[in-house]
Amino acid sequence: MIARLSVLFLALAVVAAHAAAQTTPLLSPPAAFDRATIRRGAQWFAQYCLSCHSVKWIRYDRLTRDLGFSKDAVRQELMFPGGAHFAQGMVPTLSARDAAAWFGVAPPDLTLEARLRGGAWIYTYLRSFYFDPTRPSGWNNHLFPDAAMPNVLAPISGIRDAKGRLIQRGRLTPRQVNQVIGAITVWLEYTSDPSKLERERLGPYVIGFALLLSVVAYLMKRAYWREVS
Amino acid sequence: MGRLTAWVDRRFPFSALVRTSMTEYYAPKNFNFWYFFGSLALFVFAAQIISGILLLAHYQPSAKAAFNSVQTIMYDVKWGWLVRYIHTTGASLFFIVIYLHMLRGYLYGSFKRPRELLWLVGVALYVCLMGEAYFGYVLPFGNMSYWGGEVITSIIAAIPYLGDWLASVLRGSFGVGTPTLTRFVAFHAVLLPALLAVLILTHLLALHEVGSNNPDGVEIREHLDARGRPVDGIPFHPYYTVKDMFGVGVFLVVFCAIVFYAPTFHGLFIETYNFSPANPLKTPPDVTPAWYLAPYYAMLRAVPNKAVGIGILFAAIIAPFLLPWLDYSPVKSSRYRPVYRWMVIAFALTLLALGWIGMQPATPALLLPARIFLALYFLFFLSLPLVSRLEPTRPVPQRISAS
Numbered sequence: 258m259i260a261r262l263s264v265l266f267l268a269l270a271v272v273a274a275h276a277a278a279q280t281t282p283l284l285s286p287p288a289a290f291d292r293a294t295i296r297r298g299a300q301w302f303a304q305y306c307l308s309c310h311s312v313k314w315i316r317y318d319r320l321t322r323d324l325g326f327s328k329d330a331v332r333q334e335l336m337f338p339g340g341a342h343f344a345q346g347m348v349p350t351l352s353a354r355d356a357a358a359w360f361g362v363a364p365p366d367l368t369l370e371a372r373l374r375g376g377a378w379i380y381t382y383l384r385s386f387y388f389d390p391t392r393p394s395g396w397n398n399h400l401f402p403d404a405a406m407p408n409v410l411a412p413i414s415g416i417r418d419a420k421g422r423l424i425q426r427g428r429l430t431p432r433q434v435n436q437v438i439g440a441i442t443v444w445l446e447y448t449s450d451p452s453k454l455e456r457e458r459l460g461p462y463v464i465g466f467a468l469l470l471s472v473v474a475y476l477m478k479r480a481y482w483r484e485v486s
Numbered sequence: 487m488g489r490l491t492a493w494v495d496r497r498f499p500f501s502a503l504v505r506t507s508m509t510e511y512y513a514p515k516n517f518n519f520w521y522f523f524g525s526l527a528l529f530v531f532a533a534q535i536i537s538g539i540l541l542l543a544h545y546q547p548s549a550k551a552a553f554n555s556v557q558t559i560m561y562d563v564k565w566g567w568l569v570r571y572i573h574t575t576g577a578s579l580f581f582i583v584i585y586l587h588m589l590r591g592y593l594y595g596s597f598k599r600p601r602e603l604l605w606l607v608g609v610a611l612y613v614c615l616m617g618e619a620y621f622g623y624v625l626p627f628g629n630m631s632y633w634g635g636e637v638i639t640s641i642i643a644a645i646p647y648l649g650d651w652l653a654s655v656l657r658g659s660f661g662v663g664t665p666t667l668t669r670f671v672a673f674h675a676v677l678l679p680a681l682l683a684v685l686i687l688t689h690l691l692a693l694h695e696v697g698s699n700n701p702d703g704v705e706i707r708e709h710l711d712a713r714g715r716p717v718d719g720i721p722f723h724p725y726y727t728v729k730d731m732f733g734v735g736v737f738l739v740v741f742c743a744i745v746f747y748a749p750t751f752h753g754l755f756i757e758t759y760n761f762s763p764a765n766p767l768k769t770p771p772d773v774t775p776a777w778y779l780a781p782y783y784a785m786l787r788a789v790p791n792k793a794v795g796i797g798i799l800f801a802a803i804i805a806p807f808l809l810p811w812l813d814y815s816p817v818k819s820s821r822y823r824p825v826y827r828w829m830v831i832a833f834a835l836t837l838l839a840l841g842w843i844g845m846q847p848a849t850p851a852l853l854l855p856a857r858i859f860l861a862l863y864f865l866f867f868l869s870l871p872l873v874s875r876l877e878p879t880r881p882v883p884q885r886i887s888a889s
């Protein structure tokens with residue numbers, strides 16, 4: 258038994274060491290999963306990311322239902338002029354996609370990105386860009402070395418070097434920038450599973466009903482079983 | 487109502503069936519926690535059939551459309567997410583329920599005479615369930631589906647003589663693609679559910695013929711009252727119908743908590759990597775099977791030679807079928823078998839360990855533990871004939887002990 262346990266222990270240690278080998282630690286986004294944050298994230302996303310990345314499974318019209326945007330707000334703040342359609346998925350218009358082809362790697366669809374990588378990864382990735390004159394784009398990333406994506410948030414976040422020093426200030430303070438990136442992350446968590454909003458609203462009622470059912474069944478069982486010795 | 491029943495009864499044995507299988511079917515009065523899982527298995531089976539039919543209304547079995555049709559269910563079909571999460575959660579909980587149901591059989595010696603056939607049908611159900619789960623796993627055609635499909639069919643191809651033919655029948659072409667999906671839908675949504683339904687019915691008929699065992703492992707039918715009823719038995723209905731309803735209620739709480747708050751269960755119930763579409767050019771970091779098949783995967787990887795590995799896998803699946811003929815002890819329940827009791831506990835832990843190893847990336851460090859646990863798995867079965875003959879048992883009560 259003891260030999261078996263120590264073998265198991267050894268195996269666990271190997272796996273733990275494996276996990277610790279990851280260099281850039283992941284940061285958790287300073288943002289709550291709520292409608293207001295998701296809405297802000299959607300606006301930042303439309304402004305800074307939608308020109309390259311699609312979130313094709315999210316149709317514009319569901320944003321009015323899920324997030325409480327008005328139809329006008331969706332048209333003015335989120336949709337790109339020309340090409341986009343209210344009842345269709347959030348996909349960059351053709352000219353934007355041509356521009357993206359310039360980066361060598363096609364920018365991937367991000368609908369399910371948070372499912373695949375997790376929110377912490379996205380948040381950390383967006384915070385890990387640095388100025389790297391050796392790269393064709395001038396950018397590199399600590400978490401995703403040699404990423405083809407430029408630091409599109411530089412105007413607000415400023416520019417940092419490889420050691421994390423601010424070379425050029427951006428429009429927002431570092432705290433504000435983290436909140437913007439956090440909101441974008443929460444938005445991508447929403448796109449990866451929009452049912453989460455509805456699930457968490459309905460959950461207490463459904464589970465409450467199941468609990469009630471259990472209690473009623475338990476009382477019935479007790480009543481019937483009183484006779485059983 | 488009375489007249490309708492009478493009308494039916496003259497043409498169909500309705501009331502007689504209700505009597506013989508419910509109101510006058512006597513079950514031991516000392517069923518404990520472990521006896522909830524048979525009715526729970528029935529409940530999950532029904533949930534899988536219903537949610538499966540609803541999914542099938544939108545699913546498209548082709549390499550091009552499958553992944554997208556599943557996303558359509560998640561994003562565009564009203565309540566589609568709920569139906570899919572019920573189906574994925576149900577699949578995993580089905581295995582949890584069945585594993586506990588089987589463990590009960592091991593603990594109380596429910597496979598022993600006269601319940602051998604009931605046990606054989608049970609193990610057959612388990613094997614069908616594994617097939618059912620595998621075919622279903624491939625259908626959404628995420629990248630894990632694709633590579634899972636590739637890996638398992640290539641394992642099958644390595645079976646001596648029949649392998650190539652079997653693999654090509656399953657795949658429907660050289661690789662895993664549209665022909666595979668159309669076949670797998672037929673297996674997953676028609677063939678295996680039908681087989682499961684027939685086997686479940688057979689299982690229940692066999693059960694009612696021999697009667698339930700119980701935690702004490704004594705036969706209640708050996709002590710009858712003046713009217714020929716088991717003294718320690720109670721009518722299944724209403725006593726166990728109300729009790730099982732309570733079990734279903736508690737199970738529903740767990741089920742709903744997962745569906746509404748943790749549907750992927752940290753990548754265990756829906757695998758993370760399956761959220762990217764099938765890609766023959768991009769192997770996932772490590773292809774590991776769903777948690778409920780992981781013990782077998784660990785066994786397979788524990789042996790370097792593929793053909794030998796398949797032989798061992800085959801033996802591991804066959805072994806539980808032989809259980810009634812490996813155990814010679816006249817005592818059924820582990821309550822009165824101190825050695826056997828610890829063997830069952832060690833066996834359950836062995837399976838847990840193998841499952842854990844099966845879900846880790848293949849590292850040399852895990853090779854030795856995998857082999858040790860593989861040996862322990864077979865040791866349980868191989869030592870049973872001897873242990874069951876030599877083991878000192880505790881006195882078994884004549885009748886069900888007061889509990």
Ligand code: HEM
Pocket residue numbers: 520521522523524525527528531584587588591594596597601604605607608609610611612682686689693697698699700
């Ligand atoms: C679809 C899967 C299955 C369903 C729906 C099912 C259903 C049931 C039900 C309703 C009972 C009576 C209630 C109970 O004893 O908990 C039962 C008993 C039993 N089942 Fe299953 N079962 C399934 C799979 C299995 C498997 C995989 C095995 C074993 C390998 C098994 C072995 C047994 C045995 C031995 C009994 C009698 C237990 C006793 O009397 O102590 N069943 N089953």
